[in-house]
Amino acid sequence: MRRIALFIATNIAVLLLLSIVCHLLGIDAMAAERGYGGMTGLLVFAAVFGMGGAFVSLAMSKWIAKRSTGARVIEQPANETERWLVDTVRRHAQAAGIGMPEVAIYDAPEMNAFATGMSRDKALVAVSSGLLQQMDREQVGAVLGHEIGHVANGDMVTLTLIQGVLNTLVILASRIVGRVVDSWLSGGRDNRGGGIGYFVSVMVLQVVFGLFASMIVAAFSRWREYRADAAGATFAGRGAMISALQRLKVNHGESTLPTIMAAFGISGPLAAGIQRLFMSHPPLDERIAALQSGAAR
Template structure:
């Protein structure tokens, strides 16, 4: 849950900042003025801003995760629970063939966990105090295996690449369509895409196109949850992974997340219609059924 929100939030902030800086320095106007005659410069501009925002978000992901959750990395275990946590993550990481990630605990009442990082060998795995108190060790081991699965599958890097490509097309198409709309509204007058009206139109189009891009990102996120569940089942045991998901389902309603963020929770709240297109996690019932079918 948190890895998706942190990445998307950071990506959006960086993207907006880079767009504003490009506009202030005239780069945006220069690229837009070539929207018809030569799309190469515009596409290069869109790729630099789009991929740049995504890669910067990926590079900052561990730092942002620690800062926003208050996660405390376990450098030296101070008790048996922390020693068990480190040993379990180390065992799963070795089995998955990745480097030992940093292990952290953050204070939150809901049962939750996340993994993030710019590479498979320099990742962060964090669990909430609510998870440690609300699950037995077999279930926690399965959740840790699920998070190690995300790292081993390279999910954060893949997500960053997908988001970067989508950012590129959003920026590119917003300026092409924005130029056309601005020209139509101005009665065919060609100001080479530099007016304030054009800039406002582009921002609105980026939001609209960005919603469609988010649907693609969320579809990939749902797909990778099934893969991470399978990894958790392989590393910790299928019945333990199923038990962990069932325990999450039993805690429905305990999350302290704001309502506008609850659909992204690890518990995979039920949704239908258009809302389902923006869910980052499949419903728990579907994930459990997928594990049972695989078994």
């Protein structure tokens, strides 16, 4: 649950940081004084910060992934395992109709893998050393198929679009409500510069609205895992994908993937009750059951 909380907190912290920077630089107050140029101006203001931040993160995703995990890209295979790994990714990529991704290995004890990148033809697929050591090749091939499925489905771009739109709505809604609260606290006076009531309201509302936005992002993230599992089953065989997921169940403890990359791993932390709404991955048992039943997701 700690990683789920950190993931949510990171998203909200980015929004809060943007708001504080805008406040300190006077951008928010200047825009408020001018009435944001009407609703259209407010929407543009929110979209620039909401969508802009999401797409900057996407553009930097491969660089961040390499730096944060210490992933080593295989330029020239140094041994038979690396050669097999590159050949398997190439075979899956060709079957999916996408460009050949960069292939990398990062040092971590748990079985994990992730894919990221700004487009289907310029992606990165990385696997942990623990995955290579603890899974057989049939299972690793299925995991690689799962990751290629994420790339082929455009999940990174779609997730960024959803996050950007939700960030925009959070910024927009918090400022609209913040203006109402500030006007009420100031006795109806037209305080276009934005008083303390406005600033505090925006901070609080961004946290509240950000929590709801995180639920929506997490719901999409869980849904995309079922689609990627189906892709892994297509590329490597249903039995191999089920076997890989069953093998993942022996993973114990927290993932060593950095918080910013946690949603992109092959599996994620579990939670119970209302906390399930913030899970980035469905429980492995549910994913296995979906493959066994052949249910479309």
